[in-house]
Amino acid sequence: MAVNLHAVLELPGLINKENIIEAQLMWILAWNYLLKYPDKILEWTLQHLYIILVANASAAVLGILIGIFISREGREQLADTVIYLASIMLTIPSLALYGILMGILSALTLPSIGFLPVVIALTLYGLLPIVRNTYTAIREVDPAIIEAGRGMGMSEQQILVKVKLPLAVPVIMAGLRQAIVMNIGIAAIGSYIGAGGLGQPIFRGIANYRVDLIIVGAVFVSLLAIIMDLIMGRVELITTPKGLRIRGRSND
């Protein structure tokens, strides 16, 4: 573990007066930019939201379907494999996944930059939390409850729709929330391959040494993530069936 301590030792020279003065200036510049071009910022934000919406909607639909599919009895091995694959997928760095997807897409003669590879990547990243949560939530429904349903003559489909899914909703929503927050950050990196969004000012700023752009982008993308996290937290609560919310309260 001690191999690269020299890299650490280089660090102390890092903060000097010059840097600090510069830093204050940056925030002023960024503020000016905000006052001057709010429409620009709005446009990037909307682009960003659009990408997130499309990608997470697909991830949600796909993820819930996959989660339901692998949660059927007798598919435990398949479930294990699917969840393992999805979790490996999540460890692949976004820039690398973008790169790999660009390779695959151009081999298929599909558009290899912009919206498409980013949405595909975000969908893939979003899958793990959603699949895993859907699967666990469905599997963890009390067997007695399922048996009661079956014993009263519900078909397997009715049990899924009327019993398992409503009970799984809060956990699935938590997965979706995780996916969305994570994807907002990954979508920002997607601006680098031309998908637009709030990563754009950051990259443009890095390329042209426009510090104000960097800060505007960074601040707004962070705000977006934090706000979406809060909103999804509310949504999670609202979509929880009332009977379960009451239990949650009395358990606290």
Add this chain to the structure above:
Amino acid sequence: MRKYIILGLLLGILLGLTIWMTSLGSVGIFKMAPPMKVLSATVRHLQIVEAAELLAITIGIPIGFLSTRRACRFISPVLIGTANVGQTVPTLAFIGIAGAVLGMGYKAAVIALLVYAMLPIIRNTYAGIRSVDPALKAAVKEAARGMGMSMLQVTAKVEMRLAMPIILAGIRTSMVVNVGTAAIAGMIGSGGLGELIVTGIAVRVTQLILQGAAPTAALAIILDALIGGVETWVTPRGLKALKSAQWQQ
């Protein structure tokens, strides 16, 4: 077993891809990176990750540990809250601001990675130590003190050991995130595998992109699997359930 097959297959594909792309030599007017360059980029990548990770561990664990102490009761909610919100902040924002404030390059990259990597470690250390059953803790502590260990030794030995699986899970998360963030740091001129990808994207040559992307992905998967292995290894059997619950959050 099945998992090892999947893992092996995936790594095989990624490394094969790397070798294949490198062996192309050139695509049109563009030269592929020579093997030594790929290797040195990988080493550089690891350097950044390791520097940031080591710092994050040496700073993060004590912070997480201290915030569980009674004396820190008043700051710990703020601290943990900040760590939680901080984790929602995209990595690119960290990199961008670090680059803007500290100047583009290696140092900014390490600082950004460090700050970001610290968050899951602080959070998990805190959660891990808090999750140690107080009754168990009291009993073990008494026994340990009976054997003549000092208070500090007891704490270090007992609480940290019991919280270790969860702390390791935090280190694992931060390590994986770090590999990705280090790649992005290639854009602010830190070097590493990110630079190869960025170059490829800049000139839009798929082979060049893949030459950087494949080993980056492989690196992340290998590191994740390694720490995952250590994690299983140090997790007492009875604590396994706890660990998976932690992942749920």
Add this chain to the structure above:
Amino acid sequence: MIKLKYVIKIYPDGTEAVKDFSLEIKKGELCIFLGPSGCGKTTSMKMINRLIPMTSGKIYIDGVDVMKLNPNELRRGIGYAIQNIGLFPHLTVEENITTVPMLKKWPKTRQRARAEELLKLVGMDPQTFLERYPSELSGGQQQRVGVARCLGADPPILLMDEPFGAIDPITRGKLQDEFLKIQSKIKKTIAFVTHDINEAIKMGDKIALMQEGKLVQFNDPATLLNSPKNEFVRNFVGADRVLKGLRLYRARDIMQEPPLKVKVGDNPVKVRDRMKRDMLKWSMLVDGQNHFLGWITYADLEKAKSLREIMVPPAVTTAPETLLNEAMSMMFNSAIGNLAVIDDQEHLLGVLTFDIIRNILGKENSGNQKRFGGSKQ
């Protein structure tokens, strides 16, 4: 009504859960499936509504082979209640109760009316409870809703798997009483699983006692108690048969005169001689007004100067109205193993000993079915 013929269940892992099981439950009868844990009660019951597919054999309901029916339709026609209650936590009490009516697409107003009717039947106020969620109910209330739910679409048949299992004994007793009252009104045909012989005797018109997948004895409770078919049955109902028999008597019915009553002032030496002559291990000490003071044991008398000093005060005493089963459990707390029966002024009336009780039990075992039969309900 329900007929099982040579039913066999072998689970995929080779467990022979039910072996050659035949039995008929008549219309309006409450049939108990009784037996130790793992003997195949639940399996047998669940084969009736096909929750568990049988390996071979036939099951008929009203003469119709259940295998010829659509399983979901079949189940909607059979009420089903399980041990863990299994209420849907995300649905209100009303929605829970009307699950089957909903599946059968009853009109909304009829569902509502049915839910109210059933809640009243199980002794809960519809106004208060219809809109509640299961998490807002006590354990006993949940069990009631579970019973109401299985009656949802008024099915002629009920399957109940330890429906009062997950609950404290006192509430369970109350629910059993209430359910019997309901059953006397609605007269359903019921298969009722329990491993509790008390519950079986209290609730059952018939008891099917099972052992390792086989039906050992199928009779009414009295016959089961009085003529156990073999050693297994005797053992299984044994301990309880004692209690059941005891419950038919009160202390005053069988108490005896104390073998020796001594007064406070009596001479220890004389008492000792007397006890030696009559070969008594103990005698009972009273004062001049026949108030019971305590026990005198022969062994203590040797060095005694006065009776009072060696007297063992009674840990418990009992009233003449006490039921014999309760009296017996009190005996275990008594120093001597015997129990003094006293009136409310503490006058000594008599004594209960294990020997007396054993005699009674001997009599009970040799017949008198009427008394058992009569004690139910």
